[in-house]
Amino acid sequence: xxxxxxxxxxxxxxxxxxxxxxxxxxxxxxxxxxxxxxxxxxxxxxxxxxxxxxxxxxxxxxxxxxxxxxxxxxxxxxxxxxxxxxxxxxxxxxxxxxxxxxxxxxxxxxxxxxxxxxxxxxxxxxxxxxxxxxxxxxxxxxxxxxxxxxxxxxxxxxxxxxxxxxxxxxxxxxxxxxxxxxxxxxxxxxxxxxxxxxxxxxxxxxxxxxxxxxxxxxxxxxxxxxxxxxxxxxxxxxxxxxxxxxxxxxxxxxxxxxxxxxxxxxxxxxxxxxxxxxxxxxxxxxxxxxxxxxxxxxxxxxxxxxxxx
Amino acid sequence: xxxxxxxxxxxxxxxxxxxxxxxxxxxxxxxxxxxxxxxxxxxxxxxxxxxxxxxxxxxxxxxxxxxxxxxxxxxxxxxxxxxxxxxxxxxxxxxxxxxxxxxxxxxxxxxxxxxxxxxxxxxxxxxxxxxxxxxxxxxxxxxxxxxxxxxxxxxxxxxxxxxxxxxxxxxxxxxxxxxxxxxxxxxxxxxxxxxxxxxxxxxxxxxxxxxxxxxxxxxxxxxxxxxxxxxxxxxxxxxxxxxxxxxxxxxxxxxxxxxxxxxxxxxxxxxxxxxxxxxxxxxxxxxxxxxx
Numbered sequence: 001x002x003x004x005x006x007x008x009x010x011x012x013x014x015x016x017x018x019x020x021x022x023x024x025x026x027x028x029x030x031x032x033x034x035x036x037x038x039x040x041x042x043x044x045x046x047x048x049x050x051x052x053x054x055x056x057x058x059x060x061x062x063x064x065x066x067x068x069x070x071x072x073x074x075x076x077x078x079x080x081x082x083x084x085x086x087x088x089x090x091x092x093x094x095x096x097x098x099x100x101x102x103x104x105x106x107x108x109x110x111x112x113x114x115x116x117x118x119x120x121x122x123x124x125x126x127x128x129x130x131x132x133x134x135x136x137x138x139x140x141x142x143x144x145x146x147x148x149x150x151x152x153x154x155x156x157x158x159x160x161x162x163x164x165x166x167x168x169x170x171x172x173x174x175x176x177x178x179x180x181x182x183x184x185x186x187x188x189x190x191x192x193x194x195x196x197x198x199x200x201x202x203x204x205x206x207x208x209x210x211x212x213x214x215x216x217x218x219x220x221x222x223x224x225x226x227x228x229x230x231x232x233x234x235x236x237x238x239x240x241x242x243x244x245x246x247x248x249x250x251x252x253x254x255x256x257x258x259x260x261x262x263x264x265x266x267x268x269x270x271x272x273x274x275x276x277x278x279x280x281x282x283x284x285x286x287x288x289x290x291x292x293x294x295x296x297x298x299x300x301x302x303x304x305x306x307x308x309x
Numbered sequence: 310x311x312x313x314x315x316x317x318x319x320x321x322x323x324x325x326x327x328x329x330x331x332x333x334x335x336x337x338x339x340x341x342x343x344x345x346x347x348x349x350x351x352x353x354x355x356x357x358x359x360x361x362x363x364x365x366x367x368x369x370x371x372x373x374x375x376x377x378x379x380x381x382x383x384x385x386x387x388x389x390x391x392x393x394x395x396x397x398x399x400x401x402x403x404x405x406x407x408x409x410x411x412x413x414x415x416x417x418x419x420x421x422x423x424x425x426x427x428x429x430x431x432x433x434x435x436x437x438x439x440x441x442x443x444x445x446x447x448x449x450x451x452x453x454x455x456x457x458x459x460x461x462x463x464x465x466x467x468x469x470x471x472x473x474x475x476x477x478x479x480x481x482x483x484x485x486x487x488x489x490x491x492x493x494x495x496x497x498x499x500x501x502x503x504x505x506x507x508x509x510x511x512x513x514x515x516x517x518x519x520x521x522x523x524x525x526x527x528x529x530x531x532x533x534x535x536x537x538x539x540x541x542x543x544x545x546x547x548x549x550x551x552x553x554x555x556x557x558x559x560x561x562x563x564x565x566x567x568x569x570x571x572x573x574x575x576x577x578x579x580x581x582x583x584x585x586x587x588x589x590x591x592x593x594x595x596x597x598x599x600x601x
Contacts, residue, residue: 014415018414018415018416020488020489020490021405021406021409021414021416021489022406022416024402024403024405024406024489024490024493025402025403025406025407025420027398027399027402027403028399028402028403028424028458028459028464029420029423031399031455031458031459032423032424032427032459034455035437035440035455035456035458035459036427036431036432036456036459037427038432038440039431039432039433039436039437039440040430040431040432040436041432041436042432042433042435042436042437042439042440043432043433043436045433045435045436050435052435052438052439052442055439055442055443056436056439056440056443057443102327102330105323105326105327106327108319108320108323109323109324109327110320111324114324114327114328117331118327118328118330118331120587121331121334121335122330122331122334124334124338124583125334127514127518127579127583127586128518128576128579129517129518129519129520129536129575130518130520131518131520131536131539131540131543131544131575132518132536132539132572132575132576134544135539135543135544135568135571135572136337136338136341136572138544139341139344139565139568139569139572140337140340140341145352145353145355145565147340147358150355150358179334183334210313210316211316211319243521244520244521247521248540248544265433265434266434269434269435270434270435270438270525275435278433278435279433279435279436282433282434282435283433286430286431286433290429290430293429
């Protein structure tokens with residue numbers, strides 16, 4: 001009789017137990033492999049004179065760093081980078097401040113129906129596409145027939161071409177984005193405020209703190225971690241200024257002020273068939289973003305005790 | 310505690326301010342609705358604010374008879390249904406092994422990293438386009454569903470919810486001889502209903518609202534889902550691909566009233582799921598974004 005190999009037996013036993021778990025992961029693993037990992041090979045396009053008809057894995061011509069050289073010779077690329085960072089930085093700051101203020105104000109409301117109605121109305125735009133919402137924005141900001149300019153005229157002002165004037169385009173992009181998303185973010189902060197221990201308020205009240213002092217000394221410290229977390233995590237998006245929005249709101253008049261990296265990639269890389277150039281921008285952007293995201297997750301992990309999964 | 314005068318004043322100012330913002334948000338949508346129901350002449354001469362001027366349903370009649378609009382609408386419905394089936398199966402199934410601890414499932418972290426990398430890094434739109442072309446999937450509804458078949462953040466939301474299910478329930482089922490699949494079907498799924506509802510809403514709204522993939526992965530406007538179609542005809546006002554050459558028809562389809570009516574119709578499915586958003590969504594995002 002051979003000695004029963006208990007280690008082997010245990011391993012086989014464990015495999016039988018975990019086999020269904022592997023099986024459950026399998027469909028997602030395969031789909032990711034084909035539709036996420038296979039296209040990652042596409043980073044090589046940045047080093048090729050790419051012809052789509054030859055296929056992703058086809059015999060493309062390699063041209064080294066020529067695409068990158070062309071890119072840095074591109075006169076406006078630094079303007080577009082600046083636009084991207086400016087727009088997304090303004091969005092990050094305001095998309096924390098505005099919802100935070102609204103959450104604090106809504107938290108003061110005692111009438112439940114009123115609180116709920118306001119919430120319901122302000123977070124509706126979040127669920128619309130940038131086509132529908134962009135269509136509405138273009139409509140209401142139109143210099144000739146838009147309701148906003150009608151109101152400006154009513155008060156004797158000159159109509160403003162918000163989306164066609166290089167001076168107003170950045171602000172318009174930032175504020176319309178805040179309009180679309182602030183209601184949603186308000187809910188996140190409101191939930192955090194609700195989570196603050198109520199006994200802290202009672203203790204503060206006994207010590208003679210009024211509502212304002214309670215807000216400053218109890219509510220804000222209670223939610224500062226979540227605010228910091230949102231700030232840190234959104235820094236990873238510093239190069240994503242919002243393609244879906246910007247592409248639908250900009251026109252030829254304002255390119256110098258509002259073209260961002262992603263719209264440039266689409267315009268030059270796809271519409272103008274300069275695949276290699278587009279891929280080169282995309283690669284540089286991905287690498288930079290990965291550094292930002294990595295650092296932001298490390299900060300969130302180390303200092304804010306954040307665990308994503 | 311007695312409320313001071315300053316507190317009362319604050320309450321009134323606060324309510325007025327919040328009410329005004331909410332009314333301003335709401336009136337934007339009422340304005341668009343009014344535009345869709347008004348005569349174009351009244352719109353052009355700036356007479357329409359919140360109430361329709363020269364009330365008529367002409368714009369809706371024009372769209373009702375516009376076959377191109379409904380063709381694109383149909384493609385959107387197809388992608389939503391297919392997207393629900395594919396995404397929800399993947400999310401519910403994949404989140405289960407990932408919700409195990411490392412002790413329970415040794416490869417859990419390896420799988421997690423494998424999936425998470427796809428959320429951090431992508432090959433870019435050019436590579437995706439060429440790959441779908443190589444696979445012969447361009448201009449099909451599959452090109453709108455398969456590239457986003459594994460939504461990593463929704464899986465994370467779901468697995469975090471699975472982890473809130475008391476361990477004792479699963480352990481007692483295991484003692485009764487339940488397999489992993491039986492535990493998933495009979496215990497985890499019924500208990501995870503709020504999270505499933507939340508993710509389902511994300512999925513429906515996400516698929517309904519997507520437009521860039523439709524634009525990118527279709528070489529002809531006849532394969533566009535509704536949002537891509539609307540991007541072309543109401544945002545860019547480009548009728549060159551639609552086959553419409555009659556300038557009168559183009560003028561009619563691009564007048565503000567007809568455009569507004571299309572915006573309203575495209576909003577209807579979102580409005581239809583919105584009451585459910587109210588019920589499930591808030592608890593869902595809170596679990597997903599604010600973990601203790």
